[in-house]
Amino acid sequence: MLTGVTPTPAPPRAHRIHPAWWVAAVTFLALVGAAAFRAVPGVLIDPLRAEFGWSVSTISAAVALNMALYGLTAPFAAALMERFGIRRVVMSALVVVALGSGLTVFMTASWQLILLWGLLVGLGTGSMALSLVATVTGRWFVAKRGLVSGILTAGGAAGQLVFLPLVAWIDSVWGWRAASLGTTAAALAVIPLVAWLLRDRPRDLGVVPYGGTAADDVDPVRTGAARNALRGLAEGAKKRPFWLLAGGFFICGMSTNGLVQPHFIPAAHDHGMPVTTAAGLLAVVGIFDIVGTVFSGWLTDRVDPRVLLLAYYGLRGFSLFLLPPLFGPDLQVSMIAFIVFYGLDWVATVPPTLALCREHFGARAPVVFGWVFASHQLGSAVAAFGGGVIRDVTGSYDLAWFLAAGLCMLAAVMSISIRRNPPAVVETALPTNPEEAAAAQAHG
Numbered sequence: 001m002l003t004g005v006t007p008t009p010a011p012p013r014a015h016r017i018h019p020a021w022w023v024a025a026v027t028f029l030a031l032v033g034a035a036a037f038r039a040v041p042g043v044l045i046d047p048l049r050a051e052f053g054w055s056v057s058t059i060s061a062a063v064a065l066n067m068a069l070y071g072l073t074a075p076f077a078a079a080l081m082e083r084f085g086i087r088r089v090v091m092s093a094l095v096v097v098a099l100g101s102g103l104t105v106f107m108t109a110s111w112q113l114i115l116l117w118g119l120l121v122g123l124g125t126g127s128m129a130l131s132l133v134a135t136v137t138g139r140w141f142v143a144k145r146g147l148v149s150g151i152l153t154a155g156g157a158a159g160q161l162v163f164l165p166l167v168a169w170i171d172s173v174w175g176w177r178a179a180s181l182g183t184t185a186a187a188l189a190v191i192p193l194v195a196w197l198l199r200d201r202p203r204d205l206g207v208v209p210y211g212g213t214a215a216d217d218v219d220p221v222r223t224g225a226a227r228n229a230l231r232g233l234a235e236g237a238k239k240r241p242f243w244l245l246a247g248g249f250f251i252c253g254m255s256t257n258g259l260v261q262p263h264f265i266p267a268a269h270d271h272g273m274p275v276t277t278a279a280g281l282l283a284v285v286g287i288f289d290i291v292g293t294v295f296s297g298w299l300t301d302r303v304d305p306r307v308l309l310l311a312y313y314g315l316r317g318f319s320l321f322l323l324p325p326l327f328g329p330d331l332q333v334s335m336i337a338f339i340v341f342y343g344l345d346w347v348a349t350v351p352p353t354l355a356l357c358r359e360h361f362g363a364r365a366p367v368v369f370g371w372v373f374a375s376h377q378l379g380s381a382v383a384a385f386g387g388g389v390i391r392d393v394t395g396s397y398d399l400a401w402f403l404a405a406g407l408c409m410l411a412a413v414m415s416i417s418i419r420r421n422p423p424a425v426v427e428t429a430l431p432t433n434p435e436e437a438a439a440a441q442a443h444g
Helices: 019-052 056-084 086-106 110-126 130-140 145-162 164-174 176-197 225-236 240-258 260-270 275-300 305-322 333-345 350-394 398-416 423-427 434-442
Strands: none
Touching (some): 019 056, 019 086, 019 110, 019 130, 019 145, 019 164, 019 176, 019 260, 019 275, 056 086, 056 225, 056 260, 056 350, 086 110, 086 130, 086 176, 130 145, 145 275, 225 350, 240 305, 240 350, 240 398, 260 275, 260 350, 275 305, 275 333, 305 333, 305 350, 350 398
């Protein structure tokens, strides 16, 4: 009697790529593009001065408004995403950015620059800031959430700088209008990818979040997001650590996005350095920024975050005191050393600042950190405008570098004076509604 033969099981089917990774990829493109759009005015300060005769202060006013709106829009962008969906908000933001950038080629007055690059591009890029990172990672990822958040955040930060050499090259060959139209084309090119690959929730594609279950795909909160953002500000403002963190981050924004990003290139050009060389140096800052941010996150798990902020702000201030003599027509080793250090320190302050927010505000930390980040961008706006005024009044940027250096020393003192909170306080702080729970998950 023949015995049955157990059939050989068919080889397992290759697993297709989870849609969450496609969502993360197109989000990364949108964030890098948004950062690149915000970086363009720093390259175009000198060309705009040459063609229109506008002062550095006037051009800096547009940059300042852009940075302020970028920060102030972020706490409310999540409310729009809950109400209208991620895809609609991102596509609308890209259209606004393209409109603001493209129409600059027709401008004839400085108020038009402020309206287009300041207002429109500021609102558009602000809608694709930290709120987009938090929303995408919170909805689409359970596993690898921290990794994806770090990649998206670092990509957005580095994108502000790594595109500068390309923009400077386009300006040198074809003029500033070609550079502006290039950013318009880039924004429009991303829109079809967003429409195709970006979905609001895993359930829209019949899947569950990466590494999670159907229970992790929570229903959207259609109302109350803006109210909760304002409530988070009100509650945070009652505590001393909030003001110390917000004050330190205000100075952080002043000494990076506000001063160095828009004014380093014209300051270097004042001393005879070619614009393309100066733009290349800022691109190196962007590359080392990724390394510094990742390493800072690793250190934050092992070192008192207050000590890290003391070191970051203190060393940043010391380096700014040394910067003015480093400018010159030729690229020296000392300037390269400054650029490498500043890149490592650029947003290294984010992980310890976020850790202290978690420690003092528990489940409210994501909302509170959103307002701390808004303070960062307000500081950027103040320095962007103030640096231009100092250049116009004194004929040099030296005073701006020295003022920023002194304020960084103040930020170091403010950071180390923050009191530590017992761990038990954080452990007992539970989310008070589904929105806060999702936000807390999105931030790790």
